[in-house]
Amino acid sequence: MNILVCLKQILDPEVPARDFRVDAAQREAEQGAANLVTNIFCENALETALQLRERAGGGKITALSYGRPTAEDSLRKALAMKADAAALVLHEGGEAPDPLASARVLAAAVKRLGAFDLIMTGREAGDWGAGQTGALLAEELGLPCVSFVDSIEVTGGNLRLKRQTDTGWEVFEAAPPVVVTVTNDEHNVPRIPKVRDVMMSYRQPLTKFTLADLGLAAGADNDYYEVAELFVPQKETRCDFVNGDTLDEKVEAFARYLIAVTRSM
Amino acid sequence: MHLMNDVLIILFAANGFDKGAQGLAGAGRRLADELGGSLRAVVLGEGAEAVAGEAARVADAVLIAEQAELREYQPETYLAALAKLCGESRPRAVLLANDTYSQELAPRIAHRLGGSAAGDCVELRVEGDAVRVGRQVYGGKAHAVLELKRSPAVVWLRARSFTPAAPRAAAGEVTRATLNIQADTRTRLVERRREAGGESRLEEARVIVSGGRGIGGPEPFETELRPLAELLGAQLAASRAACDAGWVPPTWQVGQTGKKVTPELYLAIAITGASQHMAGISEAKTIAAVNTDPDAPIFKHCRFGIVEDYRKVVPLLREKLKQVMSDE
Ligand SMILES: Cc1cc2nc3c(=O)[nH]c(=O)nc-3n(C[C@H](O)[C@H](O)[C@H](O)COP(=O)(O)OP(=O)(O)OC[C@H]3O[C@@H](n4cnc5c(N)ncnc54)[C@H](O)[C@@H]3O)c2cc1C
Ligand SMILES: Nc1ncnc2c1ncn2[C@@H]1O[C@H](COP(=O)(O)O)[C@@H](O)[C@H]1O
Numbered sequence: 001m002n003i004l005v006c007l008k009q010i011l012d013p014e015v016p017a018r019d020f021r022v023d024a025a026q027r028e029a030e031q032g033a034a035n036l037v038t039n040i041f042c043e044n045a046l047e048t049a050l051q052l053r054e055r056a057g058g059g060k061i062t063a064l065s066y067g068r069p070t071a072e073d074s075l076r077k078a079l080a081m082k083a084d085a086a087a088l089v090l091h092e093g094g095e096a097p098d099p100l101a102s103a104r105v106l107a108a109a110v111k112r113l114g115a116f117d118l119i120m121t122g123r124e125a126g127d128w129g130a131g132q133t134g135a136l137l138a139e140e141l142g143l144p145c146v147s148f149v150d151s152i153e154v155t156g157g158n159l160r161l162k163r164q165t166d167t168g169w170e171v172f173e174a175a176p177p178v179v180v181t182v183t184n185d186e187h188n189v190p191r192i193p194k195v196r197d198v199m200m201s202y203r204q205p206l207t208k209f210t211l212a213d214l215g216l217a218a219g220a221d222n223d224y225y226e227v228a229e230l231f232v233p234q235k236e237t238r239c240d241f242v243n244g245d246t247l248d249e250k251v252e253a254f255a256r257y258l259i260a261v262t263r264s265m
Numbered sequence: 266m267h268l269m270n271d272v273l274i275i276l277f278a279a280n281g282f283d284k285g286a287q288g289l290a291g292a293g294r295r296l297a298d299e300l301g302g303s304l305r306a307v308v309l310g311e312g313a314e315a316v317a318g319e320a321a322r323v324a325d326a327v328l329i330a331e332q333a334e335l336r337e338y339q340p341e342t343y344l345a346a347l348a349k350l351c352g353e354s355r356p357r358a359v360l361l362a363n364d365t366y367s368q369e370l371a372p373r374i375a376h377r378l379g380g381s382a383a384g385d386c387v388e389l390r391v392e393g394d395a396v397r398v399g400r401q402v403y404g405g406k407a408h409a410v411l412e413l414k415r416s417p418a419v420v421w422l423r424a425r426s427f428t429p430a431a432p433r434a435a436a437g438e439v440t441r442a443t444l445n446i447q448a449d450t451r452t453r454l455v456e457r458r459r460e461a462g463g464e465s466r467l468e469e470a471r472v473i474v475s476g477g478r479g480i481g482g483p484e485p486f487e488t489e490l491r492p493l494a495e496l497l498g499a500q501l502a503a504s505r506a507a508c509d510a511g512w513v514p515p516t517w518q519v520g521q522t523g524k525k526v527t528p529e530l531y532l533a534i535a536i537t538g539a540s541q542h543m544a545g546i547s548e549a550k551t552i553a554a555v556n557t558d559p560d561a562p563i564f565k566h567c568r569f570g571i572v573e574d575y576r577k578v579v580p581l582l583r584e585k586l587k588q589v590m591s592d593e
Contacts, residue, residue, distance in 0.1 A: 013404045017540050017562060020406045029403055041522075099372070100381075123522065126541075128402050128409075131384050132372040139376040144341050144451040147369040150515070161452075164515050165365040166468075166524075171456035178452060183522065186511030224381050228397060229410035237552075239567040241559070250571055251578055254553075255585035257569045258532070259593075261551050262497060265471060265529045 001059035001154065001176075003049045004113065006106055006121040006133070007042040007078055009071040011035075013126035020232065027227040028095050029127070038074040041122025043190035044150075045182035046078055049120055050191070052152050060084045062113060066105045067091050072206065079201035080193035087113060087207040092218035097128040100224040103136035108214040110141060113207075117176035118159065123148055123183045134181035143179050146172050150185035270302030273356040274324070275347060277366050278310035279338065282319035284469060285362040288427035290323045292389055293360050295430075299391040300357055306437075307350055309343060311336050321437040323430040331441045334448045341449035344370050348377035349444055351417070358396055359417050360389075362424035363525065375419035382419040383411050385525075387426050396420070404521055405544030423525050425468055426548055460516040467519070472499035473528045473549075475519060477542075478506035479535025479556070479575065486513055489579045490534065496586050502526070504536045520545035534575050538563025555579070 015034040022029050046063065053059040063078035065071045066089040075086035089109050110119060119141070121134035138145035146161050150169075153160040161172040164183055182188070193201075211218050242253040274293040276286055290306070297304040303325040308317045313329045321327045330350065334342050343366070351359055351374060359374060361367035363385060375382035388399030388410070396418035402409045413420075467473065474494040476486055486501065494501050502524070503517040519526055521544040531549040536542060538554070538561055546552060546566075554563045554570045555578050564570050571578060 011403075013541065014539070017406050020403065020540075022403075022407050027409075029407065100376070126404055129385070129400075129404070129521065131368065132382060135369070135372040136376055139373050144449070145369075145373065146340060146452055148365060165457075166516070168458045168460040168516060170454055170458070172452050173455050174452040175450075183515075184505065184509055185515060186509055189509055223414045225383060225411045225413050227409055228412045229408075230402070231408055232406065233408050236565050237568060239564045240569040241564075242569060242571050247573065247577060247581065250573065251581045252585045252589075254555075254569070254571045254578070255582055255589050257553065258497065258530070258582075259586065259589050261530045261553075261568075262472065 001052065001056055001118065002114065002116045003052070003059060003061045003118045003120065004110060004116045005042070005046045005049050005061060005063050005078070005083065006119070006137070007046065007063055007065045007074050008039045008122070008125050009036050009065060009067050009074040010039050010125055010127040012037045013040070022230050022232055024231055027230040036070055036073065038077060039122050039125045041124060041182055041184065044184050044188045045120040045122050046081060046083065047188045047190045048150070048152060048182055050082060051188070052154070056154050062087065064106065064109055064113065065089070066102055066109070075206055076201045077193065077198075079204050080197040081191060082197065085207070086204070087209065089209045089211065089214065092211055093222070096222060096227060097130060098222050098224045099130040099132040100136055101222055103133050103140050105211065105214070105216060106133070106137050107140035108216055109209060112209070112214060115177070118152070119143070119177065119179045121179070121181050123181045134179055138179035141179065143177055144174065145179040145181070146174060147181045148183045149180040150183055151187060152180070269355040269357055270300040271354065271356045272297040272300065272302060272304050272358045272360060273351060273354065274304070274306045274360045275367065276306055276308045276316055276320060277338070277364065278308055278312040278316045280362070280364055282316050285364065285424035286316070286320070287429035288424040289360055289362045289422060290320060291430040292422055292424070292427040293430075294323060296358055296360070296389055296391070302357060305354065305356070307347070309335055309346065310338060317439050321439050322432040324437045326437050327439045329439065329441045330444055332443050332446060334446055335444070337454065338366055339448070339452070339454055340369060341452055342446060344373050344377070345449060346444050346446045347374050349446065351378055356417055359419045361421040363421050367421045371419050371421045375417075378417055378419070379415060380417040380419050381413040381415040383413060384421040386420050386422050389420060389422065401521070401544050405540040405547070425525070425527050460514045467500055467502055467517070467524045467526055470500035470526065470528050472497050472530045473502050473526060474499045474532045474534065475502040475504070475536060476507055476534050477504040477536030478510065480507060480512070483512040489575070493579055493583055496583055497532070499532070504542050533563050534579070536563055537561050538566060
């Protein structure tokens with residue numbers, strides 16, 4: 001089984017709202033003191049791939065990212081988690097989000113890197129949260145796609161994909177090659193790499209491509225959508241903290257608040 | 266060149282003409298009016314007749330895609346059908362709700378039509394010639410307005426946040442079409458399960474009791490939160506942390522990547538209130554919280570709150586609720 005996992009490096013989404021700022025004129029988020037991290041759903045995808053490889057007793061996992069030179073950190077971490085190979089396509093041009101342009105770059109890199117049975121992305125990225133790149137990548141590659149997958153098994157020559165739905169779950173049987181987008185579940189919480197593996201990861205080879213290497217021009221088709229406005233909405237409510245001298249009094253006050261709301265519905 | 270200004274909404278019969286479909290139709294009607302085009306609907310899947318009947322009350326025309334291969338959802342076959350249909354009727358905009366199937370197919374429909382997609386939108390309007398959408402970004406910390414550069418605009422909406430359309434005097438015409446789509450079996454849906462419990466319609470709940478990582482394990486959801494929810498006539502929900510821990514099923518997750526809920530009352534128990542969680546409850550009317558940390562961000566969104574250990578609060582709260590209810 002030859003697996004490719006797409007990883008996006010993003011501004012740490014866990015940065016508290018009070019520390020988050022945007023540059024409204026540039027229509028970009030300010031990095032401030034926030035770190036750059038791998039998008040969580042990409043790590044869920046990698047974890048799902050690692051478990052699949054473990055169960056199958058073999059296979060190769062390639063991690064791929066399209067980003068700034070710093071995205072190398074995401075790929076090193078993937079190697080430390082025990083991906084077999086890693087490739088970075090260097091981003092050129094502006095920061096404007098464009099899932100179609102990203103999908104085209106990733107598709108060109110996938111074709112260059114070889115033939116894959118399974119191509120995985122996260123369900124969405126924690127920055128712009130487009131939730132589109134995996135689906136668009138499938139289209140660019142002419143492959144079928146199943147979204148919101150949380151676990152994968154190999155049965156015969158086929159893949160058994162379990163995915164989450166609004167009301168429960170569904171199972172798909174897919175003939176490789178196929179693209180899947182991955183969501184979180186109790187079983188694909190990303191593993192923490194060992195310190196030794198983190199150190200080792202810096203000695204492993206990492207393929208780098210420029211857009212020109214892939215026969216693409218920078219920003220050539222940035223015409224999907226444009227950010228017309230970006231702002232931080234101001235919305236705070238004043239909270240009445242129930243008071244009272246004893247727990248009993250406080251809880252009773254809380255109960256009265258609750259009942260007042262349900263009565264007014 | 267003749268410009269098509271029609272708006273097409275896509276309805277999956279399996280969801281019924283629920284609040285999401287109603288909001289979708291409302292959004293579609295307003296967009297069609299802005300564009301000066303008509304509103305059309307296409308309904309797919311088993312049970313399409315009933316949904317088409319409802320849709321015809323608000324749409325100018327409704328099409329039922331009639332074909333054995335389309336009775337049950339299969340992503341590739343549905344995609345081929347929708348791409349063909351949209352390709353023929355050339356709408357200016359294609360709108361979908363934010364259910365699983367809509368989210369899965371929308372970007373690919375856009376790709377096949379040479380259009381632009383955007384998702385999880387809470388605003389939709391025309392500005393000049395362009396369709397613009399508003400959506401939360403950065404895990405709910407910021408709001409962006411995107412201008413879709415290609416046509417058609419393929420947009421999936423937080424459908425329940427949009428006002429339904431008023432029924433029209435004359436019902437739209439319902440037609441049936443066989444699309445002659447070949448079944449694409451590269452992927453095949455082989456099993457479907459509903460999660461047990463009443464949590465499947467969280468989006469429709471009027472009261473929600475939700476638990477987070479601070480709950481500490483699966484048992485208190487059953488022994489503490491469920492009886493409380495029953496007293497309040499509430500549905501149970503959870504944060505991502507509680508779902509990822511395996512304490513409750515993923516269908517309970519509320520937030521940016523979980524359910525977008527619109528209750529009158531949302532009671533958050535041992536939930537911090539990370540922006541990604543709040544992104545799912547921005548339409549809740551009243552938020553209240555139980556948390557040991559007075560600085561938890563959740564309190565910034567609460568009308569009222571209590572700073573205490575939930576393990577002390579919840580059993581007592583159940584008693585007090587019963588007392589107050591029987592006193593009155
Ligand atoms: C891209 C992305 C998407 C995400 N999507 C979602 C999403 O859809 N939904 C979602 O929920 N999260 C989502 N998250 C995760 C989110 O950022 C938070 O990590 C998560 O919501 C935290 O869950 P929590 O509040 O339950 O846990 P914690 O942050 O661990 O908070 C636990 C809270 O419980 C309180 N507490 C502890 N013990 C007690 C007690 N005994 N009594 C009372 N209070 C107590 C603590 O004070 C604390 O406030 C997403 C993250 C990313 C990056
Ligand atoms: N620049 C990128 N490099 C690698 N993978 C990406 C990139 N952009 C998006 N992806 C993949 O697509 C998923 C969804 O991203 P998005 O469509 O931006 O929400 C991510 O979780 C990644 O797996």
